[in-house]
Amino acid sequence: MPPVNPQILGKLEHSQKVLETAPSEHSTPAKLPSRNPTRSFWIDSSPDANPLAGQGSQDPLPSEADVCIIGAGFTGVGVAYHLIELLNNASLSIKHPLSIVILEARDFCSGATGRNGGHLTPAAFTRFAQRQALFDTVEAIKSYELEQHTTSLLVKIIEENGWASDVDLVEGGHISLLFTEKEAKNAHNDFDMARQAQLNLDGVEWFSKEELEKAYGAPYPGFRRPGYNVWPLKLVTKLYQHAQAHARQYASLSLHTRTPVTAVTHETTSTYTVVTNRGSISCSRIVHATNGYAPHLLPFLASPDGIIPARGQVMTTRASVGTDQIKISSWSGNKGFAYWFPRPVTRDTEKPLIIIGGGQEAAAPSRELYVDDDSETHPLVGKALREFLPSVFEGKYDPHSEPEMEWTGITGYTKMGDPFVGAVADLLAANPNRDLYKKQYIAAGYTGHGMPRAFGCAEVIAQMILAEISDKEWKEPDWLPQRYLTWNRRVE
Numbered sequence: 381m382p383p384v385n386p387q388i389l390g391k392l393e394h395s396q397k398v399l400e401t402a403p404s405e406h407s408t409p410a411k412l413p414s415r416n417p418t419r420s421f422w423i424d425s426s427p428d429a430n431p432l433a434g435q436g437s438q439d440p441l442p443s444e445a446d447v448c449i450i451g452a453g454f455t456g457v458g459v460a461y462h463l464i465e466l467l468n469n470a471s472l473s474i475k476h477p478l479s480i481v482i483l484e485a486r487d488f489c490s491g492a493t494g495r496n497g498g499h500l501t502p503a504a505f506t507r508f509a510q511r512q513a514l515f516d517t518v519e520a521i522k523s524y525e526l527e528q529h530t531t532s533l534l535v536k537i538i539e540e541n542g543w544a545s546d547v548d549l550v551e552g553g554h555i556s557l558l559f560t561e562k563e564a565k566n567a568h569n570d571f572d573m574a575r576q577a578q579l580n581l582d583g584v585e586w587f588s589k590e591e592l593e594k595a596y597g598a599p600y601p602g603f604r605r606p607g608y609n610v611w612p613l614k615l616v617t618k619l620y621q622h623a624q625a626h627a628r629q630y631a632s633l634s635l636h637t638r639t640p641v642t643a644v645t646h647e648t649t650s651t652y653t654v655v656t657n658r659g660s661i662s663c664s665r666i667v668h669a670t671n672g673y674a675p676h677l678l679p680f681l682a683s684p685d686g687i688i689p690a691r692g693q694v695m696t697t698r699a700s701v702g703t704d705q706i707k708i709s710s711w712s713g714n715k716g717f718a719y720w721f722p723r724p725v726t727r728d729t730e731k732p733l734i735i736i737g738g739g740q741e742a743a744a745p746s747r748e749l750y751v752d753d754d755s756e757t758h759p760l761v762g763k764a765l766r767e768f769l770p771s772v773f774e775g776k777y778d779p780h781s782e783p784e785m786e787w788t789g790i791t792g793y794t795k796m797g798d799p800f801v802g803a804v805a806d807l808l809a810a811n812p813n814r815d816l817y818k819k820q821y822i823a824a825g826y827t828g829h830g831m832p833r834a835f836g837c838a839e840v841i842a843q844m845i846l847a848e849i850s851d852k853e854w855k856e857p858d859w860l861p862q863r864y865l866t867w868n869r870r871v872e
Contacts, residue, residue: 410682453491479634528859553605557714597773641656650664691752802822802844802864
């Protein structure tokens with residue numbers, strides 16, 4: 381473990397005081413995922429959407445594994461994908477193929493990845509001034525470079541493998557509406573500060589109220605940045621299938637769905653026992669890729685300083701006009717209160733199906749924080765989402781129409797809005813139980829913004845594991861913010 385950066389750590393502690401926090405009276409470990417979740421469009425709208433749904437659920441569990449990954453979303457599958465890619469491209473002399481096992485509590489990719497809004501959009505400059513003030517210019521810039529790296533890498537993988545149509549990849553850009561003068565002023569200030577710091581702002585385009593209303597029908601100013609949308613479940617399915625097909629002589633990869641992990645116990649100084657409802661596995665290394673559910677197995681994270689489960693809500697609604705008026709861009713508005721995009725249409729006469737999510741503020745005062753149950757929706761959040769688009773785009777959405785599907789998913793929030801990435805033991809510097817967590821890793825706590833960050837954070841975890849296995853020093857990527865790293869964070 382590299383030494384703690386005292387400058388970063390001090391600024392992190394300051395940021396945790398000034399950024400919005402959640403009440404602590406509900407700080408109890410998250411439960412296992414609900415057995416009866418709401419039906420998500422991505423998972424349940426077509427019978428062939430999730431071919432890996434029950435993969436391995438009837439197969440015998442292996443008695444042991446080198447790496448046990450808990451969670452089969454972008455992070456968990458991403459760690460396996462990157463590990464296998466690194467093994468195939470590294471000059472290593474290993475005694476036996478690295479055995480990698482992914483364990484998922486429910487169906488494959490049925491957590492936040494299979495329930496989110498489908499946006500693959502890196503932040504361009506929003507919150508730059510705040511991050512620059514809290515940390516420094518270099519650290520602020522890395523916030524955006526990580527998202528650019530993650531998004532570019534995923535798009536490159538999709539295009540090189542010819543998956544674009546399979547995963548519904550759309551490069552429509554992303555438009556942020558600015559509803560108030562204060563929002564517009566802050567956005568322009570962030571942009572100016574980012575430009576002065578020489579952050580890459582290629583592709584950012586500003587719209588006046590008149591320009592945006594003429595082009596899109598919304599009477600507000602805004603800006604457009606590069607962005608994509610995608611069918612997340614189908615992309616993670618492709619990533620898993622690709623990783624398994626390329627495991628070759630250096631690794632083996634297996635998936636066991638419907639296998640919730642109920643406990644992790646310390647077996648010896650170098651191995652753990654992963655306990656599931658179907659048996660136990662002896663594992664040398666463990667990756668916690670469970671996001672909002674992470675405190676279930678790591679109860680010390682069940683606090684405002686750790687990871688707070690939070691319920692997000694998404695629905696599908698049909699536009700009243702065609703794609704010629706709706707266009708293909710993805711959107712966000714009212715400080716991220718809502719985010720939406722039109723699904724690709726197959727016929728010119730088809731009215732676009734819109735995926736829209738957000739609205740947690742309507743569930744005040746809780747804002748759906750400390751909620752780990754995705755088996756139901758919140759009526760006030762649903763009402764806010766139903767009313768949003770008809771109020772912004774007059775005449776393009778029927779205010780009386782009901783959504784075709786509506787669902788929830790559990791995300792993981794942190795005080796500073798950034799994930800924990802690295803060795804679990806490093807979160808417990810002064811804790812006498814610290815050694816119990818050696819060779820356990822975590823990438824979780826994306827605060828509702830995992831699509832452009834999770835796959836990159838998974839790459840970091842894979843690099844750390846490979847460095848540890850090969851007894852080499854891990855080298856920090858140029859694009860990784862230091863504040864993400866667990867040795868610069870403290871949860872006691």
